[in-house]
Amino acid sequence: MSNKRSAFRLGVYVFLALAVLTGLEFWVSASFNSAVVLLVIALVKAALIVQYFMHVARLWQEESEIHGEGHQ
Amino acid sequence: MSAAATHHDDRVHDEAHAHHFQPPYNVQLKSNRLGLWLFCFSEIFLFGALFAARFYLWGNTRPELSQVLGLITTSVLLVSSFFINRGEVAMEHGDRRTFLRSFMATAVLGAIFFVGVVVLEWNIFGLELNLFGVEWFGHLRPEDGVYAGIFFAMTGMHALHVLSGIIFILLVWNNGRKGHFSAERHWGVEACAIYWHYVDVVWVFFYPALYLIGAPVH
Numbered sequence: 295m296s297n298k299r300s301a302f303r304l305g306v307y308v309f310l311a312l313a314v315l316t317g318l319e320f321w322v323s324a325s326f327n328s329a330v331v332l333l334v335i336a337l338v339k340a341a342l343i344v345q346y347f348m349h350v351a352r353l354w355q356e357e358s359e360i361h362g363e364g365h366q
Numbered sequence: 367m368s369a370a371a372t373h374h375d376d377r378v379h380d381e382a383h384a385h386h387f388q389p390p391y392n393v394q395l396k397s398n399r400l401g402l403w404l405f406c407f408s409e410i411f412l413f414g415a416l417f418a419a420r421f422y423l424w425g426n427t428r429p430e431l432s433q434v435l436g437l438i439t440t441s442v443l444l445v446s447s448f449f450i451n452r453g454e455v456a457m458e459h460g461d462r463r464t465f466l467r468s469f470m471a472t473a474v475l476g477a478i479f480f481v482g483v484v485v486l487e488w489n490i491f492g493l494e495l496n497l498f499g500v501e502w503f504g505h506l507r508p509e510d511g512v513y514a515g516i517f518f519a520m521t522g523m524h525a526l527h528v529l530s531g532i533i534f535i536l537l538v539w540n541n542g543r544k545g546h547f548s549a550e551r552h553w554g555v556e557a558c559a560i561y562w563h564y565v566d567v568v569w570v571f572f573y574p575a576l577y578l579i580g581a582p583v584h
Contacts (some may be wrong), residue, residue, distance in 0.1 A: 298459040305455060308571060309448040320437055323578035329426065332574040339570045347451050347563045349556075353399055357392035 410464035428580040429513040439482040446475035454559040460549035469539040476532040
């Protein structure tokens, strides 16, 4: 049960990070509108989603490791 | 027994064996994951081309779009990503009830995003509404030159993926309702979540490209 809770908690943390970065994007655009900064923020957001929501690491992990990860 | 008859028997046996052979589930799962990621990779060429066209044709400018509407639709998609992750985690732990609720919430939020883009931003009904100082319906028309061309191509291609994602989610939800998934076997759930997150990743780049980067042109 606590494994499930910690997995849910990780989802919440990633979501909050994405929300903060989206707010930051909005602020950057309104204040000094730098295309480079906005694209860097977008890259960070994409990396968070690919790593934590899309589980890209599962591509090269064994099923036993994934099973452990999913239940941590 | 003749040589021809023996050869025939061997061939029938091989075909029957090939027909019944099923690789272990974990091997299938690895192939499925690789296949889905290759599909996602192939789609980068499509979305990447649109993204590059935006910077080539718009440069450091952009059409004047409702910032509030853009932020709201982006937030809706972000919340939907949270819910589909929650649903996937729930299924991994055998919590079917949370999985069903979360996937349904994702489908509803996806539909809200779709309506936000097509009905409000595209303004297909030609409406006008100014509420709380916000223009809730877009003014860009398809005939508005290069700005409209890129805008409708990018948002249209993305909206099409959102629509297919919603259908995918509803199919998986229905299968989950019938008890087709378990904590050990739920590739359909995982695939659906990966696809939906991919659609979100595309929007992560499209949102600043369309709404934030560059000086607005009236």
